Amino acid sequence: MAKARDVPDEPPRTPRWRSRLARARSNLGERLGAALARPHLDAGTWEALEEALLGADVSWQVTEQLLERLRAEASDQRIDDPAELRSLLAAAVADLMDAPDSALDRSGSPAVWLFVGVNGSGKTTTIGKLAHAEVAAGRRVVLAAADTFRAAATEQLAAWAERAGAHLVGGEPGGDPAAVAFDAISHAAAAGADVVMIDTAGRLHTNHNLMGELAKIRRVAERAPGELCETLVILDATTGQNGLVQARMFGEAAGVTGAVLTKLDGSGRGGSVLSVRAELNVAVKLVGLGEGLGDVVPFDAAAFAAALVDTEGIDPHVRGA
Amino acid sequence: MFEALSGNLGAVFDRLRRKGRLRPEDITEALGEIRRALLAADVAVGVVGEFQDRVRSEALAADLNRALNPAQQVVQIVHAELVRTLGGEAMSISFAPRPPTVVLLAGLQGSGKTTAAAKLARWFRSQGRSPLLVGADLTRPAAVEQLRVLAREISVPVFSETTDPVAVSTAGLAEARRLGRDVVICDTAGRQVVDDALMAEVRAIGEAIQPHYTFLVLDAMVGQEAARVGRSFHSAVGLDAVILTKLDGDARGGAALSVRAVVGCPVAFASVGERVGDFERFHPDRLAGRILGMGDMLSLAEKAEAAYEGRQGAAAADAAERVLAGDFTLDDFLEQMRQMRKLGGLGDVLAHLPSAQASQATEAGVDERRLGRMEAIICSMTPAERAQPAIIDGSRRRRIAAGSGTTTAEVGELLRNFSAARKMMRSARPAGGRRKAKGSKGRKGRGASRVTPAGGARNRSAAQLLEQMEELESPPGTGEQPPGSQPPGPLSWPGR
Numbered sequence: 001m002a003k004a005r006d007v008p009d010e011p012p013r014t015p016r017w018r019s020r021l022a023r024a025r026s027n028l029g030e031r032l033g034a035a036l037a038r039p040h041l042d043a044g045t046w047e048a049l050e051e052a053l054l055g056a057d058v059s060w061q062v063t064e065q066l067l068e069r070l071r072a073e074a075s076d077q078r079i080d081d082p083a084e085l086r087s088l089l090a091a092a093v094a095d096l097m098d099a100p101d102s103a104l105d106r107s108g109s110p111a112v113w114l115f116v117g118v119n120g121s122g123k124t125t126t127i128g129k130l131a132h133a134e135v136a137a138g139r140r141v142v143l144a145a146a147d148t149f150r151a152a153a154t155e156q157l158a159a160w161a162e163r164a165g166a167h168l169v170g171g172e173p174g175g176d177p178a179a180v181a182f183d184a185i186s187h188a189a190a191a192g193a194d195v196v197m198i199d200t201a202g203r204l205h206t207n208h209n210l211m212g213e214l215a216k217i218r219r220v221a222e223r224a225p226g227e228l229c230e231t232l233v234i235l236d237a238t239t240g241q242n243g244l245v246q247a248r249m250f251g252e253a254a255g256v257t258g259a260v261l262t263k264l265d266g267s268g269r270g271g272s273v274l275s276v277r278a279e280l281n282v283a284v285k286l287v288g289l290g291e292g293l294g295d296v297v298p299f300d301a302a303a304f305a306a307a308l309v310d311t312e313g314i315d316p317h318v319r320g321a
Numbered sequence: 322m323f324e325a326l327s328g329n330l331g332a333v334f335d336r337l338r339r340k341g342r343l344r345p346e347d348i349t350e351a352l353g354e355i356r357r358a359l360l361a362a363d364v365a366v367g368v369v370g371e372f373q374d375r376v377r378s379e380a381l382a383a384d385l386n387r388a389l390n391p392a393q394q395v396v397q398i399v400h401a402e403l404v405r406t407l408g409g410e411a412m413s414i415s416f417a418p419r420p421p422t423v424v425l426l427a428g429l430q431g432s433g434k435t436t437a438a439a440k441l442a443r444w445f446r447s448q449g450r451s452p453l454l455v456g457a458d459l460t461r462p463a464a465v466e467q468l469r470v471l472a473r474e475i476s477v478p479v480f481s482e483t484t485d486p487v488a489v490s491t492a493g494l495a496e497a498r499r500l501g502r503d504v505v506i507c508d509t510a511g512r513q514v515v516d517d518a519l520m521a522e523v524r525a526i527g528e529a530i531q532p533h534y535t536f537l538v539l540d541a542m543v544g545q546e547a548a549r550v551g552r553s554f555h556s557a558v559g560l561d562a563v564i565l566t567k568l569d570g571d572a573r574g575g576a577a578l579s580v581r582a583v584v585g586c587p588v589a590f591a592s593v594g595e596r597v598g599d600f601e602r603f604h605p606d607r608l609a610g611r612i613l614g615m616g617d618m619l620s621l622a623e624k625a626e627a628a629y630e631g632r633q634g635a636a637a638a639d640a641a642e643r644v645l646a647g648d649f650t651l652d653d654f655l656e657q658m659r660q661m662r663k664l665g666g667l668g669d670v671l672a673h674l675p676s677a678q679a680s681q682a683t684e685a686g687v688d689e690r691r692l693g694r695m696e697a698i699i700c701s702m703t704p705a706e707r708a709q710p711a712i713i714d715g716s717r718r719r720r721i722a723a724g725s726g727t728t729t730a731e732v733g734e735l736l737r738n739f740s741a742a743r744k745m746m747r748s749a750r751p752a753g754g755r756r757k758a759k760g761s762k763g764r765k766g767r768g769a770s771r772v773t774p775a776g777g778a779r780n781r782s783a784a785q786l787l788e789q790m791e792e793l794e795s796p797p798g799t800g801e802q803p804p805g806s807q808p809p810g811p812l813s814w815p816g817r
Binding site for chain 1: 542
């Protein structure tokens with residue numbers, strides 16, 4: 001097997017959102033900066049704000065909502081300095097994205113977490129890193145390699161399991177993924193494990209049969225001895241307007257309880273999750289901030305909002321209303 | 322693919338058509354709607370602005386209201402602009418005079434490089450070449466293993482070793498020379514970030530193997546970042562073209578529309594499914610037609626050609642002609658259903674059809690999951706019943722239902738749907754009669770086969786259908802406008 005360089009030996013560290021996200025500055029951010037540096041609030045400012053949001057993959061519907069709120073606030077507070085809009089915008093985004101409870105549900109014994117998403121969104125990697133964190137926190141973890149479709153997917157998860165110190169339950173290539181999930185949960189229950197994470201094959205949400213298979217995996221997982229606590233849809237931060245449809249379709253097939261936004265350390269801003277939150281009321285629970293083992297961390301609405309609108313130097317904990 | 326954009330633009334044009342004459346504010350409104358449709362399709366913000374500006378100035382220059390059908394003219398302008406934005410001509414792949422032709426694949430993590438490498442290898446094989454795959458992605462756990470499994474499926478050799486990416490690539494090239502392989506496809510590692518280390522690695526591999534083609538593998542679902550990713554790779558390694566992956570989802574097509582304008586290189590291939598064969602050349606003109614709901618019969622016909630060879634192909638084309646002419650029987654219907662599977666399934670075929678026909682087919686109850694039951698029902702009919710469904714009475718219906726394990730209601734529904742589909746195809750048939758497309762390969766210039774709406778004799782929905790068909794028959798804008806400006810028609814069933 002190839003040497004697994006993306007499974008580093010370094011210990012988990014506390015990721016710093018700001019520094020991670022600051023790596024990739026988009027030129028839209030610069031354009032926004034230029035517009036906000038103008039002496040007075042004018043049509044050009046609003047246009048630049050709109051472009052910045054659209055350029056961060058925020059849908060035009062949500063963009064309009066946000067700008068409407070901002071216009072009202074700007075006229076209420078008689079704002080004339082465009083620079084003040086930045087923090088208002090960040091606050092509006094943070095309000096939208098904030099969820100009362102974004103912690104992962106560990107109530108079952110074992111607690112079963114199902115991971116779903118399109119191909120290449122980062123399911124296996126997210127599970128690997130999360131398993132590492134759970135094991136480091138003293139929990140016993142079983143990984144279920146229910147991606148029996150993609151060539152070498154089981155090997156990839158096995159490499160992660162070994163690194164994290166988790167058990168792996170796999171199946172035959174082309175085998176029934178629901179059976180793998182059931183076996184893994186039964187095994188975990190018998191062995192007294194705390195958490196079972198089920199990796200599923202990436203599938204495009206437009207494929208009815210595969211989405212049906214996912215529903216079956218869920219049904220079977222519910223029948224196993226543990227408790228299905230989370231079904232997390234993995235969304236790639238570089239995904240555009242398609243993210244909303246993905247979240248909706250996976251939600252219909254598997255009953256999604258939250259989202260994981262991956263690859264946020266890249267240049268993608270993940271603006272499409274605003275629609276996921278606004279239209280589906282699905283909260284983002286975790287984000288992937290880098291390639292290190294400790295880089296899957298709880299979602300922070302204020303930090304996310306600050307990064308989205310490029311509010312460098314503004315206290316991310318400033319909230320509106 | 323592109324359903325969302327297609328649907329949104331279609332709605333804009335429908336509103337324009339209802340207006341007849343167009344006032345300047347109608348155009349402004351339509352432009353705003355087009356902008357939203359493009360933004361919702363993930364087209365780069367800058368590209369959307371340019372697109373809008375060009376359509377606006379073209380529309381002003383065209384003096385729309387002198388045309389008898391201003392809305393059609395707008396459609397034509399948008400079509401031309403789409404083709405232009407998508408990149409004009411399809412890219413052609415040539416081969417190095419001294420083999421092997423070296424291809425380097427680069428891209429972000431999760432974009433589908435490894436799968437694209439295998440698909441590309443299969444495509445080269447279908448062109449009579451003998452490719453070698455080089456697994457230089459030593460970063461992702463089991464990436465080389467994945468490549469080997471895929472390569473075994475298509476019987477293409479793989480070279481890899483656990484040294485370093487540059488050494489593997491160089492050795493792979495030497496191995497290809499030794500084995501006499503004439504195409505080398507090098508799969509490289511992706512990263513989550515467009516970062517310097519990744520670029521340096523790809524650049525080093527490029528310098529070592531001097532590729533003839535460097536392709537960026539790009540996930541079609543990527544949003545606004547597509548432009549940025551494309552630019553970064555282009556400036557780092559010099560791209561020749563892009564391979565778009567996962568176009569089979571409901572990818573919005575934004576990347577396809579943005580790449581040419583922002584990166585300046587064409588899209589060469591599109592990956593349109595999970596199977597290794599689901600890989601197509603990228604044809605801007607055909608895609609533009611598809612986006613505007615005019616279908617892509619040319620690609621469908623090519624697929625049909627590839628699926629059936631020899632005499633069987635001729636029979637299939639004949640059956641297809643009967644379908645288009647509206648004289649098909651339940652036997653043809655059955656045969657079509659079976660062939661549809663070979664063609665990649667109903668969904669794929671519908672995606673290539675003009676939107677009007679596709680939606681009619683969907684409304685008529687043609688749904689992939691029900692095809693199996695429908696097949697069983699038809700198989701339970703006698704030959705006489707299949708030829709003349711009208712003779713099926715209550716008693717026959719009960720027998721057929723019992724034989725196929727369905728209910729009489731389902732049998733009745735199938736018969737109703739069949740008769741509706743036949744009627745639909747009949748009304749869609751060109752007035753010039755059954756189209757004999759013999760001898761006209763590919764695009765056929767439009768002749769006198771336009772449907773003329775027949776006044777008040779038809780009910781409203783039939784008239785609407787005819788109108789839609791007319792637009793399909795004639796490329797956008799050809800209907801009633803000055804001669805001399807006719808673009809080639811994208812829609813015709815090619816003969817054999």
